[in-house]
Amino acid sequence: MKSENQVVLEFPSRSSNEAFARVAAAGFAMQLDPTLEELGDIKTAVSEAVTNAIVHGYPEDFGRIVMKLRIREGNILEIVVKDWGVGIADVEQARKPMFTTGNDERSGMGFTIMESFMDTLRVRSAPQKGTTVTMRKRISTRLGERK
Amino acid sequence: MQVKAESADRRLRLRLSGELDHHAARQLMKSIANELEYALPLEVVLDFSGVTFMDSSGIAVALHTLQQVKQLGGKMRIVNPSAQVKKVFFATGIQRMIEMEDADEK
Numbered sequence: 001m002k003s004e005n006q007v008v009l010e011f012p013s014r015s016s017n018e019a020f021a022r023v024a025a026a027g028f029a030m031q032l033d034p035t036l037e038e039l040g041d042i043k044t045a046v047s048e049a050v051t052n053a054i055v056h057g058y059p060e061d062f063g064r065i066v067m068k069l070r071i072r073e074g075n076i077l078e079i080v081v082k083d084w085g086v087g088i089a090d091v092e093q094a095r096k097p098m099f100t101t102g103n104d105e106r107s108g109m110g111f112t113i114m115e116s117f118m119d120t121l122r123v124r125s126a127p128q129k130g131t132t133v134t135m136r137k138r139i140s141t142r143l144g145e146r147k
Numbered sequence: 148m149q150v151k152a153e154s155a156d157r158r159l160r161l162r163l164s165g166e167l168d169h170h171a172a173r174q175l176m177k178s179i180a181n182e183l184e185y186a187l188p189l190e191v192v193l194d195f196s197g198v199t200f201m202d203s204s205g206i207a208v209a210l211h212t213l214q215q216v217k218q219l220g221g222k223m224r225i226v227n228p229s230a231q232v233k234k235v236f237f238a239t240g241i242q243r244m245i246e247m248e249d250a251d252e253k
Contacts, residue, residue: 015170040231047202051169097239105172107206109239116238
C-alpha cells in the first residue's frame with residue numbers, strides 16, 4: 001500500500017499528552033474529510049492507544065512515545081503508536097475485555113474500543129522491549145463532495 | 148474537567164464538563180467521592196451534557212461511582228450523553244449495567 005502523506009510525532013509519556021495526541025490525529029485526519037462520527041472514533045482510539053503506552057508501557061517512569069500518522073491509498077488512515085517500555089507478555093490476554101493490570105482507574109476496555117472504533121488493530125509486543133499498536137480505518141468518501 | 152454538584156433531599160446531580168480521559172480521571176474520581184460522602188445520596192444523576200470527549204477512562208469512573216452509590220444503598224443513572232460518549236458505553240456493553248437516558252427535563 002502506497003503512503004500518500006505522513007507525519008511522525010514524538011512526545012514523553014505524560015498524561016497531559018493524551019489530549020494532544022488525539023487532537024493531533026484528528027487534525028491530520030481532516031484532509032480525508034471524515035464525518036464527525038469518524039473523527040470521534042479516531043480520537044477515541046488514539047486516546048486508548050496513547051493512554052496504554054503511558055500507563056502500562058512506562059508504569060514507573062517517563063519514556064518516549066512515537067505516533068505515526070499515515071494516509072494510504074484508498075482513503076485509509078493508519079495510526080501507529082509505539083513505546084519502548086515494559087511490553088506485554090500475553091497480548092491475547094491483554095486484548096480481552098475487562099482484562100487490566102492497572103488499578104481501578106482503568107476499565108480494561110481500551111483494546112475493545114480500539115477494535116470496535118477502527119477497522120483493523122494489530123498489537124506487537126515483547127517484554128522489556130516495548131509495544132507497537134497499528135490501527136487502520138477507511139474514511140468514507142462522501143458522494144458529490146469530493147473533487 | 149469540572150464537576151458541579153447540586154443536592155437536595157439526598158438527591159445528587161453531578162454535572163460533569165470537559166474531556167474525560169485518563170489524565171482527568173483520578174481527580175474526577177476524588178471529586179465525585181467527596182460529593183458522595185457529603186451528600187450521602189439515595190439518588191445520583193451523572194449529567195454528561197458538558198462532556199465533550201470520553202474514552203474508556205469514563206467507564207472506569209462510571210463503574211467506580213456506581214459501586215460507591217450502591218454501597219450507600221442508592222441508585223444512579225447517566226443523563227445527556229453525547230453521541231461519542233454513548234458510542235463508548237455501547238461498544239463495551241457497559242450500558243447494560245448502568246441506567247442511561249438520552250435527555251432529561253432539567
